[in-house]
Amino acid sequence: MRITCPLCGSRDRREFHYYGGAVYAERPAADAPPEAWDGYLHLRDNPAGETRDLWYHELGCSAWIEVTRNTVTHAVLSARLLAGPERQGRSARSILTKKKPNSGGKGR
Amino acid sequence: MASLLELTPCEGLLPVTAGGVTLAELPPALITSIAPFEAKQAAVARVLKSLGLGWPRPGRMIARGDACCLWSGRGQAMLIGAGAAGLEGIAALSDQGDGWARMRIEGAHSEAVLARLVPVDLSPAAFGKADVARTALGHMMLLIARTGGQAFDLMVFRSMARTAVHELTVAMKAVAARDNAT
Numbered sequence A: 001m002r003i004t005c006p007l008c009g010s011r012d013r014r015e016f017h018y019y020g021g022a023v024y025a026e027r028p029a030a031d032a033p034p035e036a037w038d039g040y041l042h043l044r045d046n047p048a049g050e051t052r053d054l055w056y057h058e059l060g061c062s063a064w065i066e067v068t069r070n071t072v073t074h075a076v077l078s079a080r081l082l083a084g085p086e087r088q089g090r091s092a093r094s095i096l097t098k099k100k101p102n103s104g105g106k107g108r
Numbered sequence B: 001m002a003s004l005l006e007l008t009p010c011e012g013l014l015p016v017t018a019g020g021v022t023l024a025e026l027p028p029a030l031i032t033s034i035a036p037f038e039a040k041q042a043a044v045a046r047v048l049k050s051l052g053l054g055w056p057r058p059g060r061m062i063a064r065g066d067a068c069c070l071w072s073g074r075g076q077a078m079l080i081g082a083g084a085a086g087l088e089g090i091a092a093l094s095d096q097g098d099g100w101a102r103m104r105i106e107g108a109h110s111e112a113v114l115a116r117l118v119p120v121d122l123s124p125a126a127f128g129k130a131d132v133a134r135t136a137l138g139h140m141m142l143l144i145a146r147t148g149g150q151a152f153d154l155m156v157f158r159s160m161a162r163t164a165v166h167e168l169t170v171a172m173k174a175v176a177a178r179d180n181a182t
């Protein structure tokens, strides 16, 4: 399995650490009801098909990325850099579009 | 006052040559990791420009004379062979000069040797001069740059120097043996 890091390009799975469902990056507000925290900490979907999860490029650029992949076909569909919570949504995409995925490194 | 011996990370281990490939230690140099603070990216780039360098794009290095600046991860670069004056207050700086073992591998089969240990395509078409990758050497963290047609600069954590030299030497001998057999 290969994952395309937005910064490093196509890399072998061994360079990444798996961290589970991408919902883990969507932390509830501090005053959210206990059910929201329970769901955030303990409940995960296990879809046959498209899923989003978190990977850490530990033997690479040290970026946290969100990978969309298909658990049935094993296709890796897309990956984006995760931004800090205060910038989520806005800059995560813009980082991807601003910097050309490098080859070499670069976009292979 | 104790009299301490100063040893380089690969002291007594290098250089090694096999099959026309030479692995040698690079001379000690000032190494500073630079991580620009929020919204200070442009200011950091300006200071590096004034040194004749610049902020490298992901997967690239900028060299001038003995100094270079290598992209080394998300929001991070390594400044080697030059002081980081002017960057205080706009970037997180850490002196890592004692933390890395720096080596150069050079020779016609250097790519074939590295192909046994490094899981990225290092052919010239994919990894040209001044291209940089942070990846693995066996199970070790590696920062690699192509510094010549058949030369690569390698950086591994200093504590891994002996293992890195061992793994590279084994690969060099294996490639040389194949070459002799054909």
Ligand SMILES: [Zn+2]
Pocket: A005, A006, A007, A008, A009, A057, A060, A061, A062, A063
């Ligand atoms: Zn990466």
